[in-house]
Amino acid sequence: MGSEEFIFLLIGLKWTVLLSVVGFICGxxxxxxxxxxxxxxxxMxxxxxxxxxxxxxxxxxxxxxxVVYYGLALIGLRLDAxxxxxxxxxxxxxxxxxxxWRGSIDAVPRGQTEAARALSLKYVSRMTDVILPQALRISLPATIGFLVQLIKGTSLASIVGFTELTRAGNIISNQIFQPLTVFGIVGALYFLMCCPLTIIGARLERRFAASAR
Structure with missing residues (x-):
């Protein structure tokens, strides 16, 4: 396991991060x-x-x-991996x-919506100024938890031949025949990405639970 192999893993890590960011923001x-x-x-x-x-x-x-990669290709819509x-x-x-977020919106006390309607706030103003800020606060722990799952889910990109962190590790493992070393490093990189987010989510959940008492 030399420097070239480690750099290749870091390139795969870069694509894992980019996929996670794109999927999370667009999603x-x-x-x-x-x-x-x-x-x-x-x-309806x-x-x-x-x-x-x-x-x-x-x-x-x-x-x-x-389905997205192979299924769309069957109807003539070929997408890059x-x-x-x-x-x-x-x-x-x-x-x-x-x-x-739907659950978080529903978790906002109904009195908030009724008060906004009593003030004659339109739907857009009611949502952006009253409901969504409170719903966002409620949803933060679950949202961060899903982001962790999404990061790990990018490892499935190899099904369409895209080289992210896991596939990069598999390629290197097949070349140097040291799977334990390679996937130990791959696992450590995933851990370094996901563990801080997990800690942040847990702290937010405890903080919000304490403030709700």
Whole structure:
């Protein structure tokens, strides 16, 4: 295990981080729309988004990436591996974050919404100024927890041949025949990414629980 192999792992780490960032940001934007639709009190929108969430929560991420990359190619839409994985992670994240944030919106006391309506606030102002700031605070621990899962989920990008951290480790292991050393380093890199986020999420959860007493 020399410097060239370690640099190759770091390149894979770079793509893992980029995939996580793209999936989380794009999935968060789409997930906010899903959350608002789920709590819109419009039956059609609620049913559509409930079905959308059920599909992505009820199927493995591995299968979702497989369908995006290979399934779309069957109908003539060929995506680069990077784009396909980014799209798959975005769809996956939007369903989970949408449900997390929908639950957080519903957790905001009904009196807040009633007070905003009593002040004649329109829907947009009511959501952006009253409901969403409180819902965001409630959802932070669960949101961070999902981000940790998303980071680890990027390891499945290898199904479409994309070289992120796990696949980079597999390539090096096949070359130098030291799987324990290579995947020990790969595991340590994942740990260094995920452990701080896990600690932050746990601290936020304890802080919010204490303030709610």
């Amino acid at each position: 968060g934007i789409a997930g906010l729309g899903v959350a608002l639709a789920r709590s819109s009190e419009i039956p 929108l609620e049913r559509i988004t409930a079905g959308y969430i059920a599909v992505f929560q009820g199927t493995p991420l591995l299968m979702q990436l497989f 990077w784009v396909a994985v980014a799209v798959g992670l975005t769809l996956h994240a939007s369903a989970y974050l949408g449900e997390i």
